Amino acid sequence: MQVFGSSGTRGVANEELTPAFVLRVAKAAGTAWGADRVAIARDTRYTGRMLADAAASGLASTGTDIDRLGIVPTPGAQAYAEREGVPVIVITASHNPPQYNGVKLVGRDGIELAVSDLESIEEVLLTEAFDVAPWDETGRVREVESTAQAYVDELLAAADRETIADADLTVALDPGHGAGSLTSPEFFRDLGCRVVTVNGQPDGQFPGRDPEPVPGNLEELGQLVRATDADIGIAHDGDADRAIFFDENGEYVEGDAALAALAAAELEAGDTTVSAVNVSQRLVDVVTEIGADLELTPIGSTNIITRIEELEANGKRVPIAGEGNGGIFFPSFRLSRDGAFTAARFLELVAERPVSEIVAPYDGYANVRHNIEYESTAERDAMLDAAANHAQSSDAELNTRDGYRLDHGDAWVLARPSGTEPLVRIYAEARDEDRAKELADELYETLDEAKREA
The missing domain is CATH 3.40.120.10 (Alpha-D-Glucose-1,6-Bisphosphate, subunit A, domain 3)
Known part of the structure; x- marks a missing residue:
């Protein structure tokens, strides 16, 4: 696929991901779906409303009516799709930095579209074979204000409320200024937990931390766990489809x-x-x-x-x-x-x-991860060629299902291009931290040299 990667399409808003592009994606989706109604949701990103407006215009031009859900976690938008039987366009870049935004497409069953469905929409997009409705049959827009509450209610119905409430847990929550700011505090309180928050205000510029819930962005959450004697720390990404945890000592959990x-x-x-x-x-x-x-x-x-x-x-x-x-x-x-x-299921374990x-x-596994940015296709291709040559010269077992994974028995290392950012990612894992670092650093140096020579 040229447009849709492993989780939608993303880019720097108003540079790579422009309103004009989002409008075309929405026109293609509206044409391929042929649905009477399509919903649009977004996370808190500063450019979210602008791009949601563009998506609404694109859908309306194909004769599709639009349900505007506003800011809601991606899983909340998926719940709406399943409940109402309508596809959804979600304007989100998930864990990417604040300047990014993206488009994720969800089917009427509440499930992200399969590769074959994305390819069908991409074909319409690339050929510009859009449906065009007469002026008096263009789509109408309605605002839907109950989506977030309906999502929380569904979560409560599915969770083991009694077990969690009986444990009298304190939850330190960092929704990272994202869409989870509007739903997760209420959800965990309704589960019977005491909830304390950091970065709990929805803010599309993410002033407290970047959206990705990785250790370097979550120092304040660890401090909050320790300061409040919380039983657990929970962090989300920008659209709250992920959960990362801290233990009762304020230590990051892999x-x-x-x-x-x-x-x-x-x-x-x-x-x-x-x-x-x-x-x-x-x-x-x-x-x-x-x-x-x-x-x-x-x-x-x-x-x-x-x-x-x-x-x-x-x-x-x-x-x-x-x-x-x-x-x-x-x-x-x-x-x-x-x-x-995910956090609720983990809380059921924490209750015990x-x-x-x-x-x-x-414990006892060490993980090392590196990212190498690239500015051109030539740099990316040079790094991937270097990874291939490195793999071929190694005695490790090679898996090329996605990038180049080398299994050494006691450790493994993987290099692959990101599906959402201009990065080649390197992952390594071993029982011994020095061993993992050695493998990751060696591959990083190989790829970085190839990039500089490209």
């Missing part, structure tokens, strides 16, 4: 460790789980111990969703899936990543024992 702990609680022998090619050994170990199966896909929610659907169509049970970045699926609830619901004890079996 997303891979949280995924492994949740998988251990959900999986049974004979089940299947799905993750991406950068899967942690933590999850591999859990699956092996339980006697379940693990399926790997290229990185990105679209790829994981497609594989889950294929497995379930073949009678496989997939109770949990996802990646170690906090984006986790519980398909029996909804086939969408949902930061608030402290976070540090829950993740203790998954």
Whole structure:
């Protein structure tokens, strides 16, 4: 696909991702869907309203009526799609920096579109074979104000409220000024938790921290956990489809460790789980111990969703899936990543024992990650060629499902281009931190040299 990557299309707003481009994407979606109604939602980003207006204009020009949902977490927009039976265009760049925005397309079943559906819309976009309605049949717009509350109500109905409330937990919450600011504080309070927040005001310029919930952006959350004697810290990204945790001591919990702990609680022998090619050994170990199966896909929610659907169509049970970045699926609830619901499932575990004890079996793994920016296709291609040459000269087992993953037995390292940003990402994991750092640094130096020579 030329336009839609592993999780929609994104770019710097008003430079790469312009209103004119979003209008064309909406016209293509409206044409391909042929729906009477389509909803539009957005996160808190400063450019969100501008781009949502452009999307509304594009849809209306094809004769499609529009439900304007306003600011709502992406999983809340997906819940609306499933409840109302209408597709949704979500204006969000998820975890990307504030200057970015993006477009994510959701089907009438509440599930992100499969690759084949995205390709159909992309074909309309690239050929500009748009439907054009007569002036008196263009779409009408209506504002829908109840979406966020309806989403919270659905979450409450699906969570184990009694178990969580009986535990009398204190939650330190950092929604990062994103869409979760409008829903997660209420949700956790309604679960019976005491909630304290940082960066809890919706603000599209993200003054407190960048949207990505990584350790360097979450120092204040760790401090808040310690200052308030909270039982857990919870952080979201910009559209709240991810959840990252801190333990009761204010220490960051690796997303891979949280995924492994949740998988251990959900999986049974004979089940299947799905993750991406950068899967942690933590999850591999859990699956092996339980006697379940693990399926790997290229990185990105679209790829994981497609594989889950294929497995379930073949009678496989997939109770949990996802990646170690906090984006986790519980398909029996909804086939969408949902930061608030993931946190609620984790709170059910915390009701029984402290976070540090829950993740203790998954300690002892060291992760190192590097990003290398590029400014041109030539630089990107030079780095990927260097990664290929590096892989071919190695004795490690090579997996090229998405980038270049080298398994050394005691450790692994992966280089792959980002599907949402002009970056080549490097991941490494080992039991020994020096070993992981050695592998990541060696590959980084190789790719960086190739970029400089491009």
